[in-house]
Amino acid sequence: MAHDEVVRRYSELAREALAGKVVVDCEAGEFERGCFGAAGYGDTTGLPEGALRAGLGCGDPVAVAGLRAGETVLDLGSGGGIDVLLSARRVGPHGKVYGLDASPDMLDLARANAAQAGAANVEFLHGAIEAVPLPGHAVDAVVSNCVINLSDDKAAALAEAFRVLRPGGRFAVSDVVTDGDPDPVRRAAAERRVGCVAGALTVEEYRDLLRRAGFAGIAIRLTADHGDGVHSAIVQAVKPAIGPGMEIRPMREQDAAQVLEIYQAGLDTGNASFETAAPSWEAFDRGRLPHPRYVAVDTGSGEVLGWVAASPVSSRCVYAGVVEHSLYVHPGCQAHGIGRALLTAFIAASEDAGIWTIQGGIFPENTASLALHRKLGFRVVGTRERIGRHHGVWRDVVLMERRSPAVGG
Ligand SMILES: C[S@@+](CC[C@H](N)C(=O)[O-])C[C@H]1O[C@@H](n2cnc3c(N)ncnc32)[C@H](O)[C@@H]1O
Structure with a gap:
């Protein structure tokens, strides 16, 4: 009407x-x-x-x-x-x-x-x-x-x-x-x-x-x-919770430049991923589920402080509820609880979306990320030894996963 x-x-x-x-x-x-x-x-x-x-x-x-x-x-x-x-x-x-x-x-x-x-x-x-x-x-x-x-x-x-x-x-x-x-x-x-x-x-x-x-x-x-x-x-x-002066909201196309900049800054630390260069927005967008996809922003300036998104692990329908996530926080904004807030929101929204397992590969050197994931219910599945080469060096990856207690059997 x-x-x-x-x-x-x-x-x-x-x-x-x-x-x-x-x-x-x-x-x-x-x-x-x-x-x-x-x-x-x-x-x-x-x-x-x-x-x-x-x-x-x-x-x-x-x-x-x-x-x-x-x-x-x-x-x-x-x-x-x-x-x-x-x-x-x-x-x-x-x-x-x-x-x-x-x-x-x-x-x-x-x-x-x-x-x-x-x-x-x-x-x-x-x-x-x-x-x-x-x-x-x-x-x-x-x-x-x-x-x-x-x-x-x-x-x-x-x-x-x-x-x-x-x-x-x-x-x-x-x-x-x-x-x-x-x-x-x-x-x-x-x-x-x-x-x-x-x-x-x-x-x-x-x-x-x-x-x-x-x-x-x-x-x-x-x-x-x-x-x-x-x-x-x-x-x-x-509405997802986060500390004062900040907000978690859905990622939008207008956030592309800042999201990719934070991605690149994370890659430049050498401890985020085997990738060395952030993709184009088109490739980023195409490779990830449209939901859940969140950014944390400074509500005063509107600046993006971090993001979380996920890709399906397989096109086989048996794995329809299994995703691999990525979580990046601006290197200048670590230790403000942004990563924890983003991951908490992502877990809740993924359960709403029927996702039963979230997995992620984390370098063993990234102890802060390993600790955060443990705190939020992820377990170590195992260490994949010398699984890939990063800047010419063979590196291990710790495979972590969180099995939802609420979704699936
Ligand atoms: C079904 S009545 C419910 C009123 C009240 N919530 C109650 O429980 O008694 C719907 C009310 O919403 C108002 N309303 C309907 N559409 C609206 C809109 N788009 N923006 C603001 N008010 C609206 C109407 O004027 C009306 O007072």
């Missing part, structure tokens, strides 16, 4: 709610089953009647957001403000909760509900979830309830959620998803019963968009079956 149409429809519902009506965004049967609205929550004691009446969600995202006192939260598409008020309780007076909505009528309703609740730690912003009016790294958690399915640019909405989250920040969302059945009859039936199914993603599409935005630790749990392949779901993911 087009953005303006969505805003018009929810503005109308907001005006009805302001007039004291219970608003419903799905067929009565679904509403009565408690799948939608305030009935989907665990504990709503103490919330104003107006906020409960206006609840148009499809689950309880705040319950899984792990909110702590003092944290800052953003609710995408905050509607009548129910999740903002629930979050505000959890983060307490030293925390802050932003509610963002494109409908001015919904903002009026939410502000009235917040005033009635006496919530002083909340602020409602007018804007679109595809262009969030907050600076980067502004919040510890992004929550949302039955909104992302409405967006006509979901990739932009998820990229914005990633941008505004601090490294290590959580994405905890309730949404409507489909099982991808293309049968138009089932789909039409679902659309009649459950509002906004038309734009809902399948679970796989959701995972893919979250991955592309840079998220790791992705979990999508179906929470209610609305029939005809439509479900409510809790969608959770994490």
Whole structure:
């Protein structure tokens, strides 16, 4: 559905709610089953009647957001403000909760509900979830309830959620998803019963968009079956963690020159690889999986500080989940935890992508890399003695691998 149409429809519902009506965004049967609205929550004691009446969600995202006192939260598409008020309780007076909505009528309703609740730690912003009016790294958690399915640019909405989250920040969302059945009859039936199914993603599409935005630790749990392949779901993911002033994000083509420069600087140490010259970007890109591929950047200057990427070890399908990774940190930025943060993010994202074994060959002289890999769950498979010649010298390589405890048998 087009953005303006969505805003018009929810503005109308907001005006009805302001007039004291219970608003419903799905067929009565679904509403009565408690799948939608305030009935989907665990504990709503103490919330104003107006906020409960206006609840148009499809689950309880705040319950899984792990909110702590003092944290800052953003609710995408905050509607009548129910999740903002629930979050505000959890983060307490030293925390802050932003509610963002494109409908001015919904903002009026939410502000009235917040005033009635006496919530002083909340602020409602007018804007679109595809262009969030907050600076980067502004919040510890992004929550949302039955909104992302409405967006006509979901990739932009998820990229914005990633941008505004601090490294290590959580994405905890309730949404409507489909099982991808293309049968138009089932789909039409679902659309009649459950509002906004038309734009809902399948679970796989959701995972893919979250991955592309840079998220790791992705979990999508179906929470209610609305029939005809439509479900409510809790969608959770994490923005990779790294130290202050830095960020881990997906590698982009614009990073090519800096990525290759760091690659070359690593090769020049003589302890990174048998290669002596970094490849062209085309060769680099062609030889590596598009995902996971991360860079660590300085958020002030935008400078790339390190990168991690992987190549498949074989084209045989039996090895589909086995990759060989490369991890390079700018020689001037060692010992800031960048390698550890990149490798941690890479492991989590590779498990999301169904990769069960990550392997790497490391020169025995590169003791820092061997120690880092051991710390993150890699084991030494063995030493391949005098396996190749580097600048005319026969050298050993230690083969390390990490077998995922979560993926595969
Ligand atoms: C289904 S209601 C959910 C409201 C609220 N989250 C709840 O659980 O009650 C969808 C809300 O998202 C808002 N919305 C829809 N698309 C939006 C967008 N692209 N940007 C910002 N807000 C949007 C609507 O105005 C509406 O308030």
